Every structure is written in structure tokens, then in C-alpha cells.
Amino acid sequence: MEKNRLRIYPDGIEGFVEKDITILEGLEKLGIKLETLCGGAGWCGQCIVKITGTASDISSNEKNLIPDQMLKEGYRLACQAIIKGNIDIEIPPQTRLYANQILTSGIVLEKAKINPAVKTSRISLPIPNLEDQRADLERLEDIIGSKISVSNLDVLRKIPIILRENNFNIEAVLYENELIDIRKTDNKPLYGIAVDIGTTTIVVYLLDLTKGEVDVASSMNPQAKRGADVISRIDYSSKGGLQELKDLVLSEINLLIEELCSRNGIEPTDIYDITVVGNTTMIHLFLGVPPSYIAVSPYIPAFTRSLLFDAVQLGIQINPKGKCYILPNISGYVGADTIGVVLSTRLYKGDGVKLALDIGTNGEMILKDGEKLFACSTAAGPAFEGANITYGMRGAKGAIDHVNIDNGEINIHVIGDIQPIGICGSGLLDAIAVMIELGILDDTGRIKYPEGKFIKDLVRKGENGLEFVLKANGGEIPINQRDVRELQLAKSAIRAGIEILLEETGREYSDIDTVYLAGAFGTYLDPESAVKIGLLPPLPISRIYSVGNAAGEGAKLALLDKDMRRTAEEVSRKISYIELSSRKDFQEKFMEFMYFEIKR
Numbered sequence: 319m320e321k322n323r324l325r326i327y328p329d330g331i332e333g334f335v336e337k338d339i340t341i342l343e344g345l346e347k348l349g350i351k352l353e354t355l356c357g358g359a360g361w362c363g364q365c366i367v368k369i370t371g372t373a374s375d376i377s378s379n380e381k382n383l384i385p386d387q388m389l390k391e392g393y394r395l396a397c398q399a400i401i402k403g404n405i406d407i408e409i410p411p412q413t414r415l416y417a418n419q420i421l422t423s424g425i426v427l428e429k430a431k432i433n434p435a436v437k438t439s440r441i442s443l444p445i446p447n448l449e450d451q452r453a454d455l456e457r458l459e460d461i462i463g464s465k466i467s468v469s470n471l472d473v474l475r476k477i478p479i480i481l482r483e484n485n486f487n488i489e490a491v492l493y494e495n496e497l498i499d500i501r502k503t504d505n506k507p508l509y510g511i512a513v514d515i516g517t518t519t520i521v522v523y524l525l526d527l528t529k530g531e532v533d534v535a536s537s538m539n540p541q542a543k544r545g546a547d548v549i550s551r552i553d554y555s556s557k558g559g560l561q562e563l564k565d566l567v568l569s570e571i572n573l574l575i576e577e578l579c580s581r582n583g584i585e586p587t588d589i590y591d592i593t594v595v596g597n598t599t600m601i602h603l604f605l606g607v608p609p610s611y612i613a614v615s616p617y618i619p620a621f622t623r624s625l626l627f628d629a630v631q632l633g634i635q636i637n638p639k640g641k642c643y644i645l646p647n648i649s650g651y652v653g654a655d656t657i658g659v660v661l662s663t664r665l666y667k668g669d670g671v672k673l674a675l676d677i678g679t680n681g682e683m684i685l686k687d688g689e690k691l692f693a694c695s696t697a698a699g700p701a702f703e704g705a706n707i708t709y710g711m712r713g714a715k716g717a718i719d720h721v722n723i724d725n726g727e728i729n730i731h732v733i734g735d736i737q738p739i740g741i742c743g744s745g746l747l748d749a750i751a752v753m754i755e756l757g758i759l760d761d762t763g764r765i766k767y768p769e770g771k772f773i774k775d776l777v778r779k780g781e782n783g784l785e786f787v788l789k790a791n792g793g794e795i796p797i798n799q800r801d802v803r804e805l806q807l808a809k810s811a812i813r814a815g816i817e818i819l820l821e822e823t824g825r826e827y828s829d830i831d832t833v834y835l836a837g838a839f840g841t842y843l844d845p846e847s848a849v850k851i852g853l854l855p856p857l858p859i860s861r862i863y864s865v866g867n868a869a870g871e872g873a874k875l876a877l878l879d880k881d882m883r884r885t886a887e888e889v890s891r892k893i894s895y896i897e898l899s900s901r902k903d904f905q906e907k908f909m910e911f912m913y914f915e916i917k918r
């Protein structure tokens with residue numbers, strides 16, 4: 319097979335890869351990962367590189383996403399350009415995959431009750447004799463005081479041996495009323511794992527089932543190389559990639575469990591219970607269940623109810639007799655992660671009107687009105703994740719994450735306090751709010767020169783029209799008209815979804831007592847900016863709360879308190895799901911909220 323040489327700058331790496339693969343694939347073979355929010359589909363524009371050498375002709379996607387001047391200078395999309403000969407590749411800073419900020423903590427409004435599904439019972443049994451010939455299992459039941467089941471044959475085989483090796487003084491490990499293990503009384507703690515499988519990240523929590531949280535580990539979801547959004551991954555899975563996607567997420571979870579065990583001096587066999595949340599597609603992929611029909615009307619998942627498996631059946635490397643509980647989903651596009659948000663915020667309790675939002679590529683939202691719960695999901699697009707933005711990136715070192723005006727000056731914060739290489743979702747949100755405040759945007763979102771403003775020199779004519787330039791730490795990041803339009807599309811989708819929920823309940827903005835913002839974007843955004851650009855309704859900022867990784871907190875609650883599993887199942891059945899794609903009024907509201915409200 320013919321091979322070609324790739325030289326990568328400024329890394330100084332050189333290697334040989336086969337011909338007729340993409341530059342992206344070639345770089346991966348040499349151990350270099352790039353930002354590919356679309357998984358190499360060619361629509362996000364994140365994997366831009368500068369090349370010298372022989373590659374395929376420029377694709378239509380590249381012509382749409384790369385300015386003409388940059389194309390002339392040799393810039394290409396690594397996922398589109400096919401290697402046809404030896405190539406020198408220069409990788410710009412914003413293209414590289416950096417360590418992202420991963421949100422692991424969340425706010426729980428009430429302290430968790432410790433009442434796990436898995437418990438131990440120390441038992442001292444009377445020794446059998448000719449007058450007492452009860453079977454070993456019957457003897458155990460009589461001491462425990464209730465009927466117990468045994469579904470694992472290995473456990474049944476252990477019973478007579480462990481009892482006699484330990485003079486009938488043992489410890490029974492029970493999952494509800496099922497005997498899942500029998501062991502000597504060594505006072506070892508019982509541990510559990512709570513897992514939040516996000517589209518972008520994976521967070522794994524280690525908990526002592528008698529005390530609470532011990533530690534947490536997290537990583538980027540490795541499935542992202544096959545697409546940053548659920549639709550891309552559903553498409554990949556339907557083309558033969560289901561097993562690969564399942565293996566990727568399972569391997570990463572097992573690595574995180576191994577890391578937690580090593581850090582805390584415990585064995586995987588000390589872990590007996592796992593709870594899992596994630597959106598509906600992520601749960602299907604985790605289980606290896608085809609998610610294909612979620613992506614096409616009428617958007618039907620294989621299941622929505624809660625599920626319980628033996629962990630060994632799923633390939634999770636904990637005690638082979640441990641259990642794995644999957645929290646219920648609501649619909650094809652509102653998943654167990656949203657149920658986790660409902661649990662951790664206690665959204666299902668009390669009176670009044672409360673709104674919970676988890677904003678990302680998709681926006682899931684739930685409105686509570688008294689005893690009623692309504693949910694919907696809207697495709698916000700990837701702008702909040704930094705995709706389709708000229709210098710967009712995730713929240714990593716070098717990203718502008720906040721912009722505001724203070725005493726007549728524009729303040730810009732860069733993660734890591736270094737020269738900026740891009741801007742993430744929260745920074746873009748702030749920047750648009752600042753542009754509105756300074757008169758740089760009109761109500762349609764068109765960029766214009768401000769009149770008599772102190773920042774007039776920061777609005778300049780770029781290759782594709784006017785752009786607003788953010789300057790910080792010796793660097794500059796421009797925001798152009800296309801970037802503004804991408805943000806408008808994203809914010810309009812979210813706001814239209816909120817409007818539909820309010821309309822469904824006959825409520826007004828002023829009726830909303832509390833808004834909970836969950837997830838990474840919801841945590842890092844400035845609520846004032848969100849209201850100013852119209853992403854959120856015009857509410858007092860005092861009613862808006864960021865609750866962090868509320869989905870992960872919900873998984874932890876379900877791990878520590880088995881009653882929360884019952885609550886999750888009850889709540890999931892009570893929620894009325896609203897499918898927005900079939901509603902004409904959603905499209906009307908979407909167009910309405912494309913506009914900005916400019917106060918003159």
C-alpha cells in the first residue's frame with residue numbers, strides 16, 4: 319500500500335500514512351487529535367489546518383466555511399481534504415483539542431437520604447445439627463426475617479462454602495430482597511458508582527453507600543470523534559458503528575472507575591451498584607441498543623422506562639454480582655439526564671411555577687405548574703458549544719468565556735489568563751449582549767457602526783462584512799455577521815420552546831417563580847446576558863439559579879436512596895411531553911425571537 323509523509327508543525331512530528339484517507343484520519347494515526355464537533359461530517363468548520371502539498375480538490379463544504387483568502391493561503395478542513403501525496407501541515411491553536419473544563423459538581427436543594435438499594439447484613443447463624451436440618455438458604459431467610467431471592471448461580475454455589483469456612487458468621491449483601499453476594503465479615507465498606515453520560519463529557523462519581531460521595535473522575539466522551547451531536551452518532555451507528563460507539567463509552571467508563579479505585583485504595587469488587595443517566599440516545603448507545611428510529615419521525619426510542627441489569631452483563635468492571643440501574647427517559651429527545659435534573663432540583667415538589675433548562679446542542683426544558691409537569695426539547699444547534707462560530711471553541715484554556723462593560727470599559731476574561739485563541743458559548747453570549755448594549759447590533763442582528771461610542775475603533779470591515787473585535791492579553795478574536803446569526807438561531811430555538819411550555823399551561827413570564835439552569839453552559843453563562851439577548855424571558859435575575867451538573871447529582875441521589883428511583887419512575891410517567899416539530903406555532907415563535915429587543 320502506497321504511503322505518504324505528513325510533517326506537522328509546530329510539533330515537529332513526522333510520519334507515514336496511507337494514501338486516500340483524510341488529513342484528519344492521518345493526524346489521528348500519528349496521535350494528534352483535532353476539534354471535530356461534527357465528527358468529520360464537514361459542517362462545523364473546526365478542524366481547519368494550513369497545508370502545503372498534494373491533496374484532493376477543495377470541497378463545497380470548505381468553500382462555504384473557509385474565507386476565499388484563507389483558501390488561497392492553503393487552509394483546508396482536515397476532515398474534507400484527502401491525502402494524495404506528501405503534505406506539510408500547520409495546525410492553528412484554535413484547531414487543537416485542549417483539555418476542556420468539565421463540570422462535575424452540582425447543587426442539591428435537599429440533603430440526600432442514605433437508604434441505598436444495596437445493603438449488608440452481618441449474620442450469625444445457628445450451626446445445623448440433626449435436630450435442626452433447615453437448608454442454608456432457609457436458615458438465612460429466617461435470620462433476615464423475609465423471603466430472599468437468588469438469581470445468580472455463583473452466589474448460590476458460594477453459600478454452603480462461605481458459611482462453613484466462617485463458622486456461620488457471615489455478611490450478606492442484598493439488593494432489595496435479592497441476595498447478590500455472601501462474604502466473610504471483614505467490615506469492608508460498600509461502594510457505588512453514579513455515571514452521567516453526556517454527549518460531550520462523561521462524569522463518574524464514587525460513593526460510599528453508607529456515607530456519601532468519596533471522589534469523582536471525568537473525561538471527554540470518546541464517541542465525539544464520530545460526531546459531536548446525537549444525530550451524527552445515530553447516523554454513524556446505523557451505518558455499522560453501533561458496537562464501536564458502545565465499546566468507546568464503556569471502555570471510558572471502566573477507565574474512570576479504575577482511576578477512582580486506584581486513587582482511593584479500593585478494589586472494583588468493592589463496588590456493588592451503579593446508577594446511570596444520559597440523554598436517550600446516549601443510553602441506547604451505552605446499552606448497544608439501536609437508536610436509529612429516534613432520528614426519524616415519529617421519533618420513537620426502543621424504551622423509556624427504567625432498566626435494571628447485572629453489571630457483568632453490560633461489561634462494567636465492578637463486582638461481577640453488582641447491579642446497574644438506568645434511570646427512566648421521557649421521550650426520544652428528553653432523557654434520563656433530565657430526570658436527574660428534576661430529582662436534584664426537587665422540581666416535582668411544592669407549589670408554584672418552576673422552569674428547568676439544560677442548554678446545549680439540544681435544549682431540554684421542563685415547566686412545573688402545580689402538580690403538572692410539561693417537557694420539550696429543541697435543537698438549538700452547536701453555537702453554544704462553540705461550533706459554526708468562526709473562532710468558536712469549547713470552554714478550554716485560551717477561550718474567551720466572559721465579556722462585560724464596567725465603568726465605560728470592555729472587560730474580557732480568557733480561561734487560563736493567556737492570549738485568546740477562540741471564544742466559547744458563554745463568551746459569545748456575553749459578547750452579543752455587549753454589542754446590543756453598545757448599539758453595534760440592530761433588532762434584526764445586523765452589525766453596524768456605533769454612533770459616538772467609545773469602542774468605534776473595535777468595529778471594522780472584515781473580509782465578510784463588519785465585525786466586532788474582542789482584544790485581550792495581546793490577542794484579538796473577531797465576531798462577524800455569520801457568528802451573530804448562528805447565535806440568533808440557537809437562542810431563538812430555546813426561547814420558542816419556553817414560550818410553547820408557557821402557552822401550554824396558560825402562564826405568563828411573571829408567573830415563573832424560579833428558573834434552574836443546568837449543565838456546563840447553563841452554569842457558566844451570565845443570566846443577565848441571557849435575558850438581555852432574549853434567550854431567557856425578561857425575569858428578575860434573582861429568580862434565576864445555576865445548578866451545575868444537576869443530572870449527575872440526580873444519579874447520585876438515586877444511588878444513595880432507593881426511594882428516589884421510585885420517585886424518578888413516578889415523575890417520568892407524570893410528565894407530558896410536547897413534540898415541537900409538528901407545531902406551527904413553534905415555527906412562528908422561532909421567527910419572532912430571531913429578533914433582538916433593542917431599548918432605545
